[in-house]
Amino acid sequence: MPDRQTRRWIILALASAAFIALIASTGVWEASLRFLFPQESQVLHPRASLLTLVVEHLGLVGISSSLTILIGVPLGIWVTCPGGRNFLPIVTDLTSFGQTFPPVAVLALAVPMLGFGLVPTVVALFLYGLLPVVRNTIAGLRAVPPHLLDAAYGMGMGRFQALFRVEIPLAARVILAGIRISVIINIGTAMIGAAIGAGGLGSPIIAGLVQDNLAYIIEGAVPAAILAVLADQLLANVEGSFAYMPEEATR
Amino acid sequence: MIKLEQVTKKYGATVAVNGLSLEVNEGEVCVLIGPSGCGKTTTLRMINRLIEPTSGRILVNGKDTSQVKPEQLRRSIGYAIQSVGLFPHLTVATNIATVPELLHWDKTRIARRVEELLTLVGLSPAEYAGKYPSQLSGGEAQRIGVARALAADPPILLMDEPFGAVDPLTRERLQAQFVAIQQELKKTVILVTHDLDEAIRLADRIAIMAAGKLVQYDTPETTLSRPASKFVHDFVGSDRALKRLSRISVESFIKSAPTVTINASIKQAEAAIGSRRSAWVVDDKGQLLGWIDRTDLSQVSSISEGMVTLESKDIALWQNATLREALSRMLGQGFKSIPVVDEDTKLIGEVTLGDVEAATAEAEE
Numbered sequence: 001m002p003d004r005q006t007r008r009w010i011i012l013a014l015a016s017a018a019f020i021a022l023i024a025s026t027g028v029w030e031a032s033l034r035f036l037f038p039q040e041s042q043v044l045h046p047r048a049s050l051l052t053l054v055v056e057h058l059g060l061v062g063i064s065s066s067l068t069i070l071i072g073v074p075l076g077i078w079v080t081c082p083g084g085r086n087f088l089p090i091v092t093d094l095t096s097f098g099q100t101f102p103p104v105a106v107l108a109l110a111v112p113m114l115g116f117g118l119v120p121t122v123v124a125l126f127l128y129g130l131l132p133v134v135r136n137t138i139a140g141l142r143a144v145p146p147h148l149l150d151a152a153y154g155m156g157m158g159r160f161q162a163l164f165r166v167e168i169p170l171a172a173r174v175i176l177a178g179i180r181i182s183v184i185i186n187i188g189t190a191m192i193g194a195a196i197g198a199g200g201l202g203s204p205i206i207a208g209l210v211q212d213n214l215a216y217i218i219e220g221a222v223p224a225a226i227l228a229v230l231a232d233q234l235l236a237n238v239e240g241s242f243a244y245m246p247e248e249a250t251r
Numbered sequence: 252m253i254k255l256e257q258v259t260k261k262y263g264a265t266v267a268v269n270g271l272s273l274e275v276n277e278g279e280v281c282v283l284i285g286p287s288g289c290g291k292t293t294t295l296r297m298i299n300r301l302i303e304p305t306s307g308r309i310l311v312n313g314k315d316t317s318q319v320k321p322e323q324l325r326r327s328i329g330y331a332i333q334s335v336g337l338f339p340h341l342t343v344a345t346n347i348a349t350v351p352e353l354l355h356w357d358k359t360r361i362a363r364r365v366e367e368l369l370t371l372v373g374l375s376p377a378e379y380a381g382k383y384p385s386q387l388s389g390g391e392a393q394r395i396g397v398a399r400a401l402a403a404d405p406p407i408l409l410m411d412e413p414f415g416a417v418d419p420l421t422r423e424r425l426q427a428q429f430v431a432i433q434q435e436l437k438k439t440v441i442l443v444t445h446d447l448d449e450a451i452r453l454a455d456r457i458a459i460m461a462a463g464k465l466v467q468y469d470t471p472e473t474t475l476s477r478p479a480s481k482f483v484h485d486f487v488g489s490d491r492a493l494k495r496l497s498r499i500s501v502e503s504f505i506k507s508a509p510t511v512t513i514n515a516s517i518k519q520a521e522a523a524i525g526s527r528r529s530a531w532v533v534d535d536k537g538q539l540l541g542w543i544d545r546t547d548l549s550q551v552s553s554i555s556e557g558m559v560t561l562e563s564k565d566i567a568l569w570q571n572a573t574l575r576e577a578l579s580r581m582l583g584q585g586f587k588s589i590p591v592v593d594e595d596t597k598l599i600g601e602v603t604l605g606d607v608e609a610a611t612a613e614a615e616e
Contacts, residue, residue, distance in 0.1 A: 145334075147332065147334040147336045148336050148338060148339075150301070150332060150336060151330070151332060151335075151336025151337075151338075152336075152338075153301060153325070154299060154301055154325060154330035154332070154336075154409075155325060155326070155330055155349050155350050155353070155399075155400075156321075156322045156323070156324075156325035156326035156350060156353055157322070157349075157353065158322050161353065165338075166338055169340045170338075170339070170340055
């Protein structure tokens, strides 16, 4: 009997395989959408196959979320360090501003400078997803009990040793929770990329809205929703593997 | 070994430690004690440079610590704190291995050392090495904390209320274990506490601090019998004669006691008791069973019939017990003499109330 954690990974792998099979089988989609919307002459968006749309969408999310993580986590670490503490208020303000600013508005502002397509979309998504990552990194690091740091330094750890051996492992779960929120938001928000030609699952939705074709909207929305659920489970499993207390791992 | 020269620490206008000079010899236990806010913890933390002194010098082995890199200095000084500070995401074994890992010991050496240390603090390596701190009791965690501080075999140990966060019974056991370990390892220890009984029990010398200044630095005996000032006199309290008893082992007061074996005849027993009121009864291996009263001897046919059975672990003293414990047993049981047994519960003699009184009188002089 595999333990709970292993079982969760197996279930996730099976679900992902089923999802890929479902996306790849155009016939099934066409048949079911025709059954639901017999009045529509066309039920699948002609621009690209569903598989291509999903891959494009994952590309948008992957690039922007990677940037968010690669910049957000170090930024959060830096502002909690003695060296960066002075920048803590300005960084939290800026990331909050990044989230309150609607991504659509960012697109509108970015297009004149960066043109259409991938780059402005990634910039908008990156800014929008930064807040949960930075906020949770700061919160996770601040929650490390001071007496543990006292012990770490008292035994002769340097700044980086204390950071990598004690602080980050202890803050890992909170940081990962922030990344999880950011990625899930990102999967939904990446829809707007289609408005400026970045492709993805937003394409059939926008086409469906323009042409008043409900089948197109379903074609874009359902895979995106499943994608969000799968990504959430994936990151939940990663988070779970950082449980350092045995009773947490078995819960 | 450790020498503080005119060390001062100021925080703004407040002076936490004021011109403190203190010398701790190699292999000695120095206990820093004083009311809260007297600067004892600040002093301790200045030795491993967790706090930098405002002025003055601290020498470890003749070397000015300000000339040594803090990380390097700290890896050569064991550090144990009240909150223990075990890392919750690491196993007991990895926690103990912290400093050896920082010093890049090889894996087999670390594993061997971890096993050694767990055995030293009285925890089974097989059972405890893989546990997480959340699975330990308070007393176990404290012991792991001490093991971790000793991991790289540092010559110096700094301890900030290492037995503070446990119940009194566990604390007493940990203190006894500390004394045993210290007798074996002979580390130079500076220990901070606010518990005077702990200080008296563990210290070779007690440094009493008040308002950032050292007010007396002496052996526990001298501190108790000749307080240097009214402050120290009040601090050690009016029961200092009693406290002094906890520094004196019963060992030098053990007298041979009238003893009869359980299967001896009544005549032999009468001879052994002589003019005394009673005798201790032992089995043929010499282990303590009970006692028998002289007046009962004439009314019984065998020793076992007239014997009052004792649970020796409740009443008898170990040979390394203190006179304070002896006195407390005497008062508790209403006995004028208490049997003393060795590790195998064999009777080796007795301690009498007269001896305790004599020792108390001597202390008062």
